[in-house]
Amino acid sequence: MKIGIVGLGLIGGSLGFDLRSQGHKVFGVSRRESTCNKAIALGNVDEASVNLRLLAPTEVVFICTPISLIVPQVKQLIDHLSPATVVTDVGSVKAPIVEAISPLWDHFIGGHPMAGTADSGIEAAQRHLFVDRPYVLTPMTTTPTRAIAVVEEIVRSLGSKIYYCQPEQHDRAVSWISHLPVMVSTALIAACISETDPEVLQLAQNLASSGFRDTSRVGGGNPELGVMMARYNRQALLSSLQQYRHNLDELIHLIEQEDWQILEEKLQLNQQARPNFVE
Amino acid sequence: MKIGIVGLGLIGGSLGFDLRSQGHKVFGVSRRESTCNKAIALGNVDEASVNLRLLAPTEVVFICTPISLIVPQVKQLIDHLSPATVVTDVGSVKAPIVEAISPLWDHFIGGHPMAGTADSGIEAAQRHLFVDRPYVLTPMTTTPTRAIAVVEEIVRSLGSKIYYCQPEQHDRAVSWISHLPVMVSTALIAACISETDPEVLQLAQNLASSGFRDTSRVGGGNPELGVMMARYNRQALLSSLQQYRHNLDELIHLIEQEDWQILEEKLQLNQQARPNFVE
Numbered sequence: 001m002k003i004g005i006v007g008l009g010l011i012g013g014s015l016g017f018d019l020r021s022q023g024h025k026v027f028g029v030s031r032r033e034s035t036c037n038k039a040i041a042l043g044n045v046d047e048a049s050v051n052l053r054l055l056a057p058t059e060v061v062f063i064c065t066p067i068s069l070i071v072p073q074v075k076q077l078i079d080h081l082s083p084a085t086v087v088t089d090v091g092s093v094k095a096p097i098v099e100a101i102s103p104l105w106d107h108f109i110g111g112h113p114m115a116g117t118a119d120s121g122i123e124a125a126q127r128h129l130f131v132d133r134p135y136v137l138t139p140m141t142t143t144p145t146r147a148i149a150v151v152e153e154i155v156r157s158l159g160s161k162i163y164y165c166q167p168e169q170h171d172r173a174v175s176w177i178s179h180l181p182v183m184v185s186t187a188l189i190a191a192c193i194s195e196t197d198p199e200v201l202q203l204a205q206n207l208a209s210s211g212f213r214d215t216s217r218v219g220g221g222n223p224e225l226g227v228m229m230a231r232y233n234r235q236a237l238l239s240s241l242q243q244y245r246h247n248l249d250e251l252i253h254l255i256e257q258e259d260w261q262i263l264e265e266k267l268q269l270n271q272q273a274r275p276n277f278v279e
Numbered sequence: 280m281k282i283g284i285v286g287l288g289l290i291g292g293s294l295g296f297d298l299r300s301q302g303h304k305v306f307g308v309s310r311r312e313s314t315c316n317k318a319i320a321l322g323n324v325d326e327a328s329v330n331l332r333l334l335a336p337t338e339v340v341f342i343c344t345p346i347s348l349i350v351p352q353v354k355q356l357i358d359h360l361s362p363a364t365v366v367t368d369v370g371s372v373k374a375p376i377v378e379a380i381s382p383l384w385d386h387f388i389g390g391h392p393m394a395g396t397a398d399s400g401i402e403a404a405q406r407h408l409f410v411d412r413p414y415v416l417t418p419m420t421t422t423p424t425r426a427i428a429v430v431e432e433i434v435r436s437l438g439s440k441i442y443y444c445q446p447e448q449h450d451r452a453v454s455w456i457s458h459l460p461v462m463v464s465t466a467l468i469a470a471c472i473s474e475t476d477p478e479v480l481q482l483a484q485n486l487a488s489s490g491f492r493d494t495s496r497v498g499g500g501n502p503e504l505g506v507m508m509a510r511y512n513r514q515a516l517l518s519s520l521q522q523y524r525h526n527l528d529e530l531i532h533l534i535e536q537e538d539w540q541i542l543e544e545k546l547q548l549n550q551q552a553r554p555n556f557v558e
Contacts, residue, residue: 136486169479169482172479173486174483176471176474176483177471177483177486177487177488177490178486178488178490178491180471181491181494181495183527184464184466184467184494185494186530187463187526187527188459188460188523189549189556190526190530190549191459191522191525192455193549194522194526195451195455199448200448203415203449204453204455204456207393207442207456209457209557211456211460211497212456212457212556213556213557214493214494215494215496215497216460216557217494218493218494219549219553220549220550223547223550224543230534230539231537234534237534238531238534238535241527244466244470244527245524245527247466247470247473248462248463251462251465251466251520252524255509255513255517258510258513260506260509260510263505263509264503267506268502269472270468270469270498270499271500271501271502273471273472273499274468274498274499276484277468277484277487277491277492277495278488278491278495
């Protein structure tokens with residue numbers, strides 16, 4: 001197939017590697033000429049351009065830009081496509097994107113490969129990035145079956161685990177396990193650095209070990225990414241945060257009341273529940 | 280020297296290994312006969328008994344029991360010791376222990392080696408466990424210089440990084456970087472499992488990855504340990520939790536107000552502060 005990729009970063013570049021190795025012809029578009037040249041030199045794409053016109057002959061296009069650019073890029077892109085071309089995106093939030101694009105393009109299906117790494121950019125792209133990783137697809141009831149089938153076949157060929165759900169369900173699920181942890185974790189760092197006794201602060205810094213390291217890791221990550229999560233998944237995240245605050249208040253109350261038995265029961269419940277999320 | 284160890288678990292057993300290898304004669308006391316036999320067989324101690332009388336000839340005693348047993352064990356132990364014997368403990372909370380023991384025994388100094396592992400018990404004991412790990416000592420102004428010097432020399436011989444502070448400073452520092460993370464992390468699990476749509480909950484479980492794994496790790500740990508932290512470091516933990524709640528509310532407010540610039544600044548501050556705690 002002729003496959004287009006808009007946005008040649010970690011995800012777009014990795015996708016290019018895998019699709020080319022399967023014999024597809026891959027056309028890449030980046031805003032920067034230098035990225036186009038790198039993508040050709042590294043072998044992520046067959047052809048590359050800063051101009052969306054390059055994608056006119058494609059049968060499927062993956063939009064792999066930062067989330068804020070997905071809708072604007074699709075709006076520009078569709079002038080260049082034949083109406084049967086299937087468009088999909090890889091944004092980490094789905095409802096606002098699906099709502100914005102569906103009225104513009106019939107053959108659109110939202111997607112989210114959960115295959116991020118700490119690195120970004122075309123140089124971070126790697127082969128087999130998507131193997132055994134979740135890849136969520138969020139078709140609407142109106143999405144043409146062919147569009148779903150085409151994207152599903154490609155995603156299956158990447159070795160991903162495919163999940164189907166509604167865009168809103170996706171956004172609530174990732175608000176729990178991806179976006180809420182970032183806020184919970186960054187608030188931990190904020191609380192620790194508010195310590196006003198410099199000796200205690202220094203001691204805390206000296207004594208911090210694996211517990212603090214793990215719990216604060218995602219909260220100390222890329223600030224732009226954190227803002228993007230909050231901005232584009234605002235409603236789901238706020239609702240997760242309110243629930244979290246309630247659970248936190250419950251713990252505070254139990255400790256204030258010295259109700260050690262109920263506290264232990266809660267800790268046990270959480271200990272038992274965690275393996276349902278991660279082994 | 281003749282050194283006693285009360286409580287032959289991970290810390291007591293590991294201490295025994297290192298002290299024996301330096302030529303000290305190590306006497307161990309455990310509540311269980313079977314643990315005494317294991318400690319002799321494994322080589323953690325030279326002699327072992329369920330009876331504290333065994334420690335009569337010792338010059339230094341390390342109390343390595345669970346935190347709730349430290350004070351009761353010291354009360355029983357001191358009947359058997361000569362008045363010059365130095366007593367120290369390894370409890371993860373210091374103020375209540377130091378307050379309770381100091382009036383009972385002149386030659387007492389509180390200590391806290393920060394060298395836990397996920398495992399516990401005598402079988403988990405290992406050589407060189409304390410190398411390059413923090414070891415906090417919390418003498419009082421009234422603690423005899425000799426008691427401090429004796430314990431410091433032993434701790435130094437273990438290869439630990441020694442920190443001196445007041446018991447209350449220790450407790451505040453560990454509430455920030457050890458006890459608060461447990462509560463923050465366990466509340467995350469509690470919030471996630473409160474999801475009422477079974478499809479969203481299932482999806483969240485399927486999509487959970489390294490972010491959720493790391494942020495929820497200490498919250499899914501040993502419930503008894505979590506209760507002990509809350510119980511024995513209650514005041515410091517409550518004060519850390521109130522501060523944390525304030526920082527969380529600030530984030531919620533910024534997201535509600537869609538104040539993305541200040542949110543990004545906060546996330547940046549936290550990102551920059553984290554390396555002061557962990558590399």
